Amino acid sequence: MPAALAQLLALGTGPGEAWGPAPVIGYVGADVPVEYLTAAGLHPLRLSGNPEAPHTAGDRYLGTGLDPAARSVLTRLLDQDYGPLDGLLVSRDCEASLRLFYALRELRRVEPSLTLPPVHLVDVLHLPHRTTTRYVRAKFAQVRATVGTWAGRTVDDAALADAIAAHDRLRALLTRVASLRRQRPARLTGTEMLTVVAATTALPVGRATALLEQLLKEAGELPQHEGLRVFLTGSPHDTPHVYAALEDKGLLIVGEDHDRGDLLHLRPTGAPTEAALAERYQYNGPTAPRASIRARAAHTGRAARDCGAEALVSYARRHDEAPRWDYAAQEAATGLPSVLLGRQPYGALDDGAAEALTALCPHAEVTR
Amino acid sequence: MNARLNSASAATAHQRQWFAGLRADLADGGDFALVNADAPQEIFRTMGIPYVVNQWWSSIVTAKRRAQDYLELLRARGLPDDSEQYSSIPLASAFDPDPASAPWGGLPRPTIVLAETTGDASRKIFDLWGDQPGVSFYPLESAAENDVPTRWWELMPRDWERAVGSDRLDLMTGELEGLIRFLEQTTGRVFSETRFAEVMELVNEQQEWNRRTRDLIARARPCPLPVNDSIPSVMIPQWHRGTTWARDAARAFHDEVAERVASGTAVRPDERLRLMWIGRGLWFDLDFYRRFEESHGAVFVWSMYLAIAADGYLRYGDDPLRALAARFAAFPDQLYTPPWSAEWYVKEARHHGVDGVVHLVSEDSRGSYFTTRALEAAGIPVLELHADNVDARAADGDGLTRTVGDWLGTLTLSDRAAGG
Numbered sequence: 001m002p003a004a005l006a007q008l009l010a011l012g013t014g015p016g017e018a019w020g021p022a023p024v025i026g027y028v029g030a031d032v033p034v035e036y037l038t039a040a041g042l043h044p045l046r047l048s049g050n051p052e053a054p055h056t057a058g059d060r061y062l063g064t065g066l067d068p069a070a071r072s073v074l075t076r077l078l079d080q081d082y083g084p085l086d087g088l089l090v091s092r093d094c095e096a097s098l099r100l101f102y103a104l105r106e107l108r109r110v111e112p113s114l115t116l117p118p119v120h121l122v123d124v125l126h127l128p129h130r131t132t133t134r135y136v137r138a139k140f141a142q143v144r145a146t147v148g149t150w151a152g153r154t155v156d157d158a159a160l161a162d163a164i165a166a167h168d169r170l171r172a173l174l175t176r177v178a179s180l181r182r183q184r185p186a187r188l189t190g191t192e193m194l195t196v197v198a199a200t201t202a203l204p205v206g207r208a209t210a211l212l213e214q215l216l217k218e219a220g221e222l223p224q225h226e227g228l229r230v231f232l233t234g235s236p237h238d239t240p241h242v243y244a245a246l247e248d249k250g251l252l253i254v255g256e257d258h259d260r261g262d263l264l265h266l267r268p269t270g271a272p273t274e275a276a277l278a279e280r281y282q283y284n285g286p287t288a289p290r291a292s293i294r295a296r297a298a299h300t301g302r303a304a305r306d307c308g309a310e311a312l313v314s315y316a317r318r319h320d321e322a323p324r325w326d327y328a329a330q331e332a333a334t335g336l337p338s339v340l341l342g343r344q345p346y347g348a349l350d351d352g353a354a355e356a357l358t359a360l361c362p363h364a365e366v367t368r
Numbered sequence: 369m370n371a372r373l374n375s376a377s378a379a380t381a382h383q384r385q386w387f388a389g390l391r392a393d394l395a396d397g398g399d400f401a402l403v404n405a406d407a408p409q410e411i412f413r414t415m416g417i418p419y420v421v422n423q424w425w426s427s428i429v430t431a432k433r434r435a436q437d438y439l440e441l442l443r444a445r446g447l448p449d450d451s452e453q454y455s456s457i458p459l460a461s462a463f464d465p466d467p468a469s470a471p472w473g474g475l476p477r478p479t480i481v482l483a484e485t486t487g488d489a490s491r492k493i494f495d496l497w498g499d500q501p502g503v504s505f506y507p508l509e510s511a512a513e514n515d516v517p518t519r520w521w522e523l524m525p526r527d528w529e530r531a532v533g534s535d536r537l538d539l540m541t542g543e544l545e546g547l548i549r550f551l552e553q554t555t556g557r558v559f560s561e562t563r564f565a566e567v568m569e570l571v572n573e574q575q576e577w578n579r580r581t582r583d584l585i586a587r588a589r590p591c592p593l594p595v596n597d598s599i600p601s602v603m604i605p606q607w608h609r610g611t612t613w614a615r616d617a618a619r620a621f622h623d624e625v626a627e628r629v630a631s632g633t634a635v636r637p638d639e640r641l642r643l644m645w646i647g648r649g650l651w652f653d654l655d656f657y658r659r660f661e662e663s664h665g666a667v668f669v670w671s672m673y674l675a676i677a678a679d680g681y682l683r684y685g686d687d688p689l690r691a692l693a694a695r696f697a698a699f700p701d702q703l704y705t706p707p708w709s710a711e712w713y714v715k716e717a718r719h720h721g722v723d724g725v726v727h728l729v730s731e732d733s734r735g736s737y738f739t740t741r742a743l744e745a746a747g748i749p750v751l752e753l754h755a756d757n758v759d760a761r762a763a764d765g766d767g768l769t770r771t772v773g774d775w776l777g778t779l780t781l782s783d784r785a786a787g788g
Binding site: 092 | 445448486507514707729733742
C-alpha cells in the first residue's frame with residue numbers, strides 16, 4: 001500500500017498524532033467553522049463516537065431515544081477519551097448535537113466535578129434566507145471571540161483569510177481524492193475514503209494537505225476495486241464499521257451524502273472573508289437532518305448519477321430520525337434499485353439488513 | 369367531586385361549534401392554515417385566516433382512538449410511523465381515502481402550513497404537507513442560544529430581550545416580516561398594525577387570567593378541580609387566543625375556580641397527596657389522571673398546560689412584532705431545555721406544594737434527566753413513567769397504572785414514617 005494512504009488509514013479518527021504545544025479544541029459536527037481555530041493557532045479535532053464501547057453515561061444524561069453516536073461522544077468526553085481538550089465547539093448540525101450541547105452546558109453548571117472543557121454552541125442555520133445569513137454572521141462573530149479567548153489572542157482578518165485558503169485547499173484535495181473511487185475500476189474503497197476524510201479532521205490542516213498531495217502522487221500505485229457500485233445515503237458515519245460491513249458483502253461505496261464524506265468537502269468558501277465563510281456553512285449540505293426532502297432527493301439523485309452508482313442504499317441508524325423521512329423521495333429521484341436499512345444498530349448491520357442487501361446484489365462479485 | 373367544570377364543557381362545545389362552522393365556511397374553498405403549536409398563530413388571527421393547531425388535531429384523533437389508523441396510512445406510503453407521531457398524525461389525513469369518517473367530520477385540507485425547523489423530522493413532516501396540491505409550507509427558523517438567564521419566567525413578560533437574546537429576536541422578527549408578506553401575497557388579505565396590537569393585547573389579558581388561575585390552584589388546599597378539566601379549559605381558549613371569546617373564556621375559567629376555592633369544593637376532600645404531571649397529555653387515556661384519587665387520595669394538581677399559559681406567553685412592549693417573536697423564539701426551551709425547563713419545574717413544584725412528580729418520559733426525551741435531577745435535588749420525589757403520549761402501542765396501560773400505584777404507596781409509607 002502506498003505510504004500516504006497507509007499513514008492516513010492508520011490515523012483514522014484518532015487524536016493519535018502528537019499535536020505539539022498548541023491547545024486542542026474538540027468539535028462536534030461539520031457546521032463548526034474550523035477556519036477560526038486554525039487562524040487562532042489552535043488544533044481542531046472532530047469528535048467521533050465508538051460503537052464498540054458502551055455509552056452508559058451518555059444514555060443516562062441524554063436518554064436512550066437519541067442518536068447513539070451523540071451518546072457515545074458524551075460518554076467519551078466524560079471519560080476524557082479524547083485526551084486533554086482546551087475547549088469544545090458543538091454545532092447544531094442535528095438535534096442530537098444540539099441536545100449534546102445542552103447536556104454539556106448543564107453538566108458544567110450542576111456537576112462541575114466532572115471537569116468538562118468549556119463549551120460553545122455554533123448555531124449555524126440553513127434556510128436559504130438573508131435573515132438566516134445575518135444570524136449566522138452574528139453567531140460567527142461570537143465563535144471568533146470565544147476562540148480568541150481560548151487562544152489568548154485576537155483572530156485577525158489576515159490570519160482568517162489564510163485559514164480559509166488552507167481549508168479550501170484541503171477540500172479541493174479531498175474532492176480529487178474522492179474521484180479515485182469514482183473510477184472504473186475504483187482505486188479507493190468507500191471504507192478507505194471515509195477513513196481518509198476522518199483523518200483530515202483529526203490532523204492540522206497543513207499536515208492533512210501534505211498527506212493528500214502525497215496520496216494523489218502515489219495514486220498510480222493504488223490497487224483496483226470492483227463491486228456493485230452503491231451510493232450510500234442516510235445517517236452519517238463517524239467510524240468505518242458500517243462501510244466495511246457493506247463492502248464485505250460485495251458492495252463498493254462510490255459516493256455518499258453525509259457530512260463525514262462527500263458533503264464535507266464539496267463546497268468551498270471561495271472568497272477569504274467572514275461573509276463568504278458564513279454563506280459557505282449556511283449553504284453547505286444538504287444533510288438529512290437540515291435539508292428539505294425535496295432538496296435532499298434532488299441532490300441524492302444528481303450525486304448518485306455523477307458517481308455512476310448502480311444501486312442506492314439508505315442506512316438509517318436507530319434514533320437518527322431524518323433519513324427514513326427522506327428515503328421515499330430519494331428512491332424516486334435516483335430511479336436505482338434501492339434498499340432502506342432502517343433502525344440499524346450503531347456501527348453495525350442487523351440480520352434484516354444483511355438479508356435485504358443479499359436481495360439487492362445476489363450476483364455481486366468481491367474483487368479486492 | 370364528579371361535576372365537570374362548566375368552563376371545560378363550554379370550551380369543548382365552543383370548539384365543536386367553531387369547527388363545524390369552519391368546515392361549512394371552507395366547503396367551497398378558501399384560505400385555511402394548519403400550524404404548529406409553537407408557531408406564531410397571532411399573525412393568522414390578525415389577518416383573519418382560520419387555522420387549526422397541528423398537535424390539537426393530533427390529540428383529537430388520538431382521543432377518538434383513530435391514531436393507529438392514521439399511523440397505518442403513513443406506513444402504507446413508506447413513511448415512518450414511529451417518528452414524531454404527535455406531529456405526524458394529522459399529515460395522514462391528507463392520505464385518508466375516507467376523510468368523512470375522521471373525527472369531527474375530518475380536517476379540512478389546508479392551503480398553508482406553518483412550522484419551525486425544530487428537530488430532525490418535524491420539518492420533513494411539513495415538507496410532505498407542502499408537496500400536497502394547493503398547499504404551501506412556510507418554514508420558520510428555530511435558533512438556540514449559548515447563555516441563558518436561569519429564572520426566565522421573571523424576565524419574559526417585559527425583559528424578554530435579555531431573556532431570549534437579541535440575535536434570536538432579530539432573526540425571528542425577520543422571519544415574521546417574511547411570513548406577513550407571504551400571507552399578504554398568497555391570500556390577498558391585509559395585516560393591520562391596529563388589529564395586531566388588539567390581538568396582542570387580548571392574548572396578554574388572557575394569559576393574565578391564566579396566571580391568576582394557576583396561582584389560585586397552587587394555593588388552594590385541597591385542589592378544587594381535576595387536571596383533566598383544566599386542560600380543555602385552558603388549551604381550547606389557547607388555540608383561539610387573540611379573540612374576545614378566548615379572553616372571556618379564560619376569565620370564566622378563573623372565576624369558576626375562584627368560586628370553587630371559596631366554597632371549599634374539592635376533587636378529594638381527603639386529599640393526601642398532591643401530584644405534578646410533567647410531560648404532554650396522555651391523550652389515549654385521559655382518565656389516567658383520576659385513577660389514584662380513590663385508592664391513594666392522590667390528586668394531580670399540575671400539568672404544563674395551565675402553567676405554561678401562566679408563565680410562557682406574556683409579552684409586553686412597544687414593538688408588538690418583536691414581542692411576538694419573543695413569545696416563540698424560545699418557546700420549546702421553556703418546557704424542554706435545561707436549565708430553563710429544569711428550574712421552572714422546580715419553581716412550579718414548590719409553588720404548588722406537590723408531594724411528588726410523575727414525569728412522562730417518551731423515548732425521545734428532551735432534557736428529562738436534568739428535570740428529574742433538579743426536582744430530586746430539591747427534595748421532591750419523581751417517578752419517571754416511560755411511554756409515548758399519543759402512541760399507545762408501546763404502553764401497557766395496566767402496567768402504567770400499577771407502576772404509579774406502587775410508587776404512590778411508597779410516598780404514603782414515607783409520609784407515615786416521617787409522621788412517626
